[in-house]
Amino acid sequence: MISVTRKSGDDPLSFEVVVGDERSKTHHQVTMARDLHARLTLGKCAPEACIEAAFRFLLDREPKESILRRFDASVIAQYFPEFERELPRYLAGR
Numbered sequence: 001m002i003s004v005t006r007k008s009g010d011d012p013l014s015f016e017v018v019v020g021d022e023r024s025k026t027h028h029q030v031t032m033a034r035d036l037h038a039r040l041t042l043g044k045c046a047p048e049a050c051i052e053a054a055f056r057f058l059l060d061r062e063p064k065e066s067i068l069r070r071f072d073a074s075v076i077a078q079y080f081p082e083f084e085r086e087l088p089r090y091l092a093g094r
Helices: 034-041 047-059 073-079 083-092
Strands: 002-006 013-020 025-032 070-072
Touching: 002 047, 013 047, 025 034, 025 047, 025 073, 034 047, 034 083, 047 073, 047 083, 070 073, 073 083
Parallel strands: 025 070
Antiparallel strands: 002 013, 013 025
């Protein structure tokens, strides 16, 4: 389960993300600049959907407990260079 809640703030956008399974939950604070959202989604989906897709991408590569508790979405590509190339597949799989 991935729950994305948009918080106050216009740029960068700010989100609280909860990732849970039958055993436990993790909580994450994520920011994302509006221009990054536009570049990643070409304006075709809501920012919340983009963050959810980014977390599904991350969860395919590491356990929820290994995901940073506070980060900006721009750092994902620093850890996983394939992020921007593969994100459209995660956006389409909603």
